[in-house]
Amino acid sequence: MSSDLRARPRLLVSVRDADEAVMAARAGADLVDAKDPVRGALGALPVETVRAIVASIADVAVSSAVAGEPQDAASLPGSVAAMAGTGIGYVKVAVRADFDDDALAAAARAAPGRLIAVLFAGAPMPDDLVGRLAGAGFAGVMIDTATKDGRRLGDLLPAPRLSAFTADARLHGLLSGLAGSLTIADIAVLAAHRPDYLGFRGGLCFGSDRTRGLDAERVALAVQTLRGLDRRNAA
Numbered sequence: 001m002s003s004d005l006r007a008r009p010r011l012l013v014s015v016r017d018a019d020e021a022v023m024a025a026r027a028g029a030d031l032v033d034a035k036d037p038v039r040g041a042l043g044a045l046p047v048e049t050v051r052a053i054v055a056s057i058a059d060v061a062v063s064s065a066v067a068g069e070p071q072d073a074a075s076l077p078g079s080v081a082a083m084a085g086t087g088i089g090y091v092k093v094a095v096r097a098d099f100d101d102d103a104l105a106a107a108a109r110a111a112p113g114r115l116i117a118v119l120f121a122g123a124p125m126p127d128d129l130v131g132r133l134a135g136a137g138f139a140g141v142m143i144d145t146a147t148k149d150g151r152r153l154g155d156l157l158p159a160p161r162l163s164a165f166t167a168d169a170r171l172h173g174l175l176s177g178l179a180g181s182l183t184i185a186d187i188a189v190l191a192a193h194r195p196d197y198l199g200f201r202g203g204l205c206f207g208s209d210r211t212r213g214l215d216a217e218r219v220a221l222a223v224q225t226l227r228g229l230d231r232r233n234a235a
């Protein structure tokens with residue numbers, strides 16, 4: 001999976017169990033992301049559930065699992081290692097700007113070449129943070145919203161900030177992702193910022209409620225919408 005300058009964004013779909021994982025992969029999700037939606041923005045699932053998800057989609061889709069929101073740098077590597085040990089593809093973990101470089105590097109060593117930092121829109125994001133993540137050995141960086149209160153990513157960060165973020169990730173050789181209460185209507189707008197991934201949960205669930213089940217029809221529509229960008233780009 002590499003960052004292709006011409007490629008459209010890929011679809012990341014967050015799932016809570018193996019059944020949803022199979023459904024999302026069959027519907028065409030590019031990356032199946034294991035996450036507990038009732039435990040906040042970046043709630044970790046039990047490792048047994050993540051192992052079941054890995055087994056259910058082996059060789060069918062790229063996978064990731066969230067390792068939670070460690071509040072202190074000392075607990076960062078342990079949280080990452082627990083998820084890395086499940087056999088999942090990528091590990092996503094919330095990173096705060098005040099975590100020091102040693103802690104970031106220790107976390108990256110716990111999931112070599114597989115660690116994605118999640119930054120929250122609205123939290124401090126110093127200009128050197130993406131470069132520090134690259135230097136520490138992270139594989140990618142995403143922005144998500146911390147509070148799932150109906151505000152979408154674009155309500156919290158203006159378009160130039162999103163473009164600057166994905167450009168910075170490309171410059172440093174990191175995969176990039178944008179997420180945060182996105183709807184299918186956000187796809188074309190956010191694709192213009194050239195992220196590698198657009199991440200969804202709530203917008204693809206019944207009633208747009210991230211704690212309810214994933215709606216296969218909505219996942220298929222998101223897949224179709226993203227694939228439609230290929231046709232538009234080719235025209």
Ligand SMILES: O=C[C@H](O)COP(=O)(O)O
Pocket residue numbers: 012013014033035144145148179180181182199200201202203210
């Ligand atoms: O990583 C993507 C997230 O699961 C997005 O969740 P959300 O669409 O409910 O904000």
